[in-house]
Amino acid sequence: MFDESGAPACRTDSLISVGDRVLAGDPVLPTGDPVLFSASLCGAPTRSRISEAGMGLPTGFDPAAAFRAMVRMRLVDEALARAWADGLVPGEYHSGIGEEGIVAGVLGHLTGRDSMALDHRNTSAFVGRGTDITALMLEVMGSEDGLNSGWAGHMHLMDPGIPAAADGIVGASGPLAVGQAIAHARLRPGRVAVAFHGEGAMNQGMLMESYNLAVAWNLPVLFVCKDNRWSITTRATDVTGGDVVKRASSFGLTVEKVRGDRVEEVHRAAGRLIARARTGQGPGFLYAGCHRPGGHFEGDPIVRLLRSPLRQAEEWGPSIVRSAGAKTGGSRHDRIAAAKVLAGRVARAARDYTARTRMDPVKRGRRLLDQAAAERIESLEHHLVDQAMSDARGAVGPRPTFGVVRGGPR
Numbered sequence: 551m552f553d554e555s556g557a558p559a560c561r562t563d564s565l566i567s568v569g570d571r572v573l574a575g576d577p578v579l580p581t582g583d584p585v586l587f588s589a590s591l592c593g594a595p596t597r598s599r600i601s602e603a604g605m606g607l608p609t610g611f612d613p614a615a616a617f618r619a620m621v622r623m624r625l626v627d628e629a630l631a632r633a634w635a636d637g638l639v640p641g642e643y644h645s646g647i648g649e650e651g652i653v654a655g656v657l658g659h660l661t662g663r664d665s666m667a668l669d670h671r672n673t674s675a676f677v678g679r680g681t682d683i684t685a686l687m688l689e690v691m692g693s694e695d696g697l698n699s700g701w702a703g704h705m706h707l708m709d710p711g712i713p714a715a716a717d718g719i720v721g722a723s724g725p726l727a728v729g730q731a732i733a734h735a736r737l738r739p740g741r742v743a744v745a746f747h748g749e750g751a752m753n754q755g756m757l758m759e760s761y762n763l764a765v766a767w768n769l770p771v772l773f774v775c776k777d778n779r780w781s782i783t784t785r786a787t788d789v790t791g792g793d794v795v796k797r798a799s800s801f802g803l804t805v806e807k808v809r810g811d812r813v814e815e816v817h818r819a820a821g822r823l824i825a826r827a828r829t830g831q832g833p834g835f836l837y838a839g840c841h842r843p844g845g846h847f848e849g850d851p852i853v854r855l856l857r858s859p860l861r862q863a864e865e866w867g868p869s870i871v872r873s874a875g876a877k878t879g880g881s882r883h884d885r886i887a888a889a890k891v892l893a894g895r896v897a898r899a900a901r902d903y904t905a906r907t908r909m910d911p912v913k914r915g916r917r918l919l920d921q922a923a924a925e926r927i928e929s930l931e932h933h934l935v936d937q938a939m940s941d942a943r944g945a946v947g948p949r950p951t952f953g954v955v956r957g958g959p960r
């Protein structure tokens with residue numbers, strides 16, 4: 551991952567260069583900043599057009615590039631969610647739908663071989679940095695033709711060409727990024743590491759140790775907290791003491807707080823923090839609120855209940871009634887208390903989902919462009935992502951993979 555030559559075998563292509571190829575000559579395209587959303591450096595420098603000499607200054611915000619990145623992230627997540635529903639993805643799939651503004655805003659400042667440490671919601675970051683999306687899709691489907699030969703699956707994706715690695719253990723992106731930052735500081739000053747994590751991860755000890763070490767050793771790292779207020783079905787406020795931004799600040803991290811659905815706001819704040827970290831002025835913490843309409847993972851029961859209460863009542867009703875009258879198990883008092891807790895949780899989820907439905911970063915990003923430009927980008931991205939998914943499905947074949955298939959027929 552940290553080779554000195556910096557030229558690993560590469561299956562990646564930067565988003566900007568993919569875009570240039572697909573959208574060559576398109577007048578709506580961003581032309582100003584060749585670095586925006588582009589960072590995959592494994593291979594021909596002419597293709598990626600990134601120069602390490604240019605690192606160190608935040609790049610300008612380009613609404614078309616930001617929108618294009620967010621649209622591609624959204625479409626890849628939606629395509630994978632459909633593949634999951636069709637039984638093609640082994641295990642769970644955690645989409646990052648609703649987080650695109652945060653990821654795109656931060657990625658706009660990553661260049662060259664700046665590294666990333668990611669959590670279980672990682673697809674958008676790989677997509678935005680230019681990882682080959684067909685290889686990524688195949689990996690999520692557990693295919694041996696995938697980015698990591700089917701060994702990683704969706705929660706442990708890795709792209710050495712960036713370099714970037716994901717980990718499904720909540721909070722693990724902290725120590726991963728700190729390790730990357732130590733390597734950067736010692737071997738390649740000028741590069742930064744970024745850790746993406748949820749607000750739930752901030753109650754994990756290893757993440758707090760990472761904040762501490764980053765400050766104590768003045769490491770070039772940015773911690774990005776994507777706060778959707780929920781950890782699976784646990785409301786953040788039920789398990790979190792104090793204010794997480796003050797908590798990060800108390801370690802000595804330089805902090806910024808933004809709305810994650812406003813990509814331009816994220817981009818500005820991330821630019822300030824990354825510029826500081828890159829020039830040895832200390833690590834940072836970016837807090838960004840977001841709303842994830844799909845819930846924790848595909849098939850999230852709370853979201854199913856909110857979307858179609860009657861259907862869920864029909865499905866769950868009989869077993870709830872049966873267990874309410876069962877002779878064994880908890881006391882009547884305990885059962886009533888449990889039912890109240892569940893009802894309260896669903897009510898809070900319903901309030902949250904209603905209040906925050908307007909927090910869609912892609913829809914908001916669309917309003918930064920004129921309609922024709924937005925439509926053109928959407929149509930080209932649809933074409934690109936549909937093609938990638940069709941190639942991936944074709945390679946996997948009609949059977950669900952449910953893991954790595956080696957040698958045998960598919």
Ligand SMILES: Cc1ncc(C[n+]2csc(CCOP(=O)(O)OP(=O)(O)O)c2C)c(N)n1
Pocket residue numbers: 670671718719720721747748749750751752778780781782846
């Ligand atoms: C150490 C650890 N504990 C528990 C889990 C199970 N788990 C997976 S995701 C998740 C919720 C994490 O919440 P948050 O950090 O807010 O991220 P979000 O899913 O909301 O993006 C939990 C508890 C885990 N993977 N690792």
Ligand SMILES: [Mg+2]
Pocket residue numbers: 748749750776777778779780781782
């Ligand atoms: Mg969360």
